[in-house]
């Protein structure tokens with residue numbers, strides 16, 4: 001594959017659902033900040049890929065982080081995750097070719113397996129649209145009658161067949177992703193991942209099965225699960 005690969009890592013969130021004293025990407029996980037684990041996984045998976053890290057402009061913690069041994073560009077985070085990603089894409093204007101691959105990966109997913117990342121790239125390197133790591137739903141799915149995140153009532157059971165959890169990285173050509181994301185945001189479309197912008201653009205991104213331990217650290221107990229996964233992955237590799 002002769003096109004370059006660029007990681008864009010949205011890392012400008014405040015981690016409000018984590019209820020911690022700092023953004024979750026700077027919380028300690030197995031003795032190191034979450035962000036260091038994530039960046040290490042990305043650079044281990046694809047050592048020749050460059051990394052665009054989207055940081056909150058007022059982030060006081062980044063200077064204390066051990067930076068990965070890779071080509072690293074810093075972009076300014078935006079109001080929402082999608083804005084941070086678009087800022088990362090804009091930073092690559094004039095650097096990335098339209099057919100270069102962009103892999104967007106949440107900094108809050110430090111347990112992503114390098115094999116999964118490489119499998120995503122090898123599976124999609126000849127694909128015109130791109131796609132995402134995802135996980136088929138294994139539980140019966142219920143739609144709640146309201147938005148209370150703790151207690152509610154079942155409004156209906158949703159057919160789980162053909163339902164997948166979207167993970168990251170999400171892999172798209174630079175030109176396609178930038179165009180779809182710019183237009184979707186300009187139209188006020190609710191975008192929570194890159195695939196939803198590409199779908200809005202009329203494309204059908206691929207779903208490539210990933211591992212269940214690629215969790216997004218979101219709530220306090222997720223940090224405990226992440227450490228379990230890291231320890232289990234370490235034990236498997238020995």
Ligand SMILES: Nc1ccn([C@@H]2O[C@H](COP(=O)(O)OP(=O)(O)OP(=O)(O)O)[C@@H](O)[C@H]2O)c(=O)n1
Nearest residue numbers: 010011012013014015016017079080081107108
């Ligand atoms: N304005 C934002 C918001 C989120 N993110 C990043 O997008 C990823 C997924 O977002 P999420 O898990 O929602 O992180 P937060 O927004 O920090 O969490 P919360 O919604 O609990 O505040 C995270 O790596 C986060 O750092 C970002 O770069 N810019």
Ligand SMILES: C[C@](O)(CO)[C@H](O)COP(=O)(O)O
Nearest residue numbers: 081106166167168192193216
């Ligand atoms: C991109 C993502 O991780 C795919 O599941 C998810 O949409 C991020 O959501 P968040 O609310 O911004 O964490």
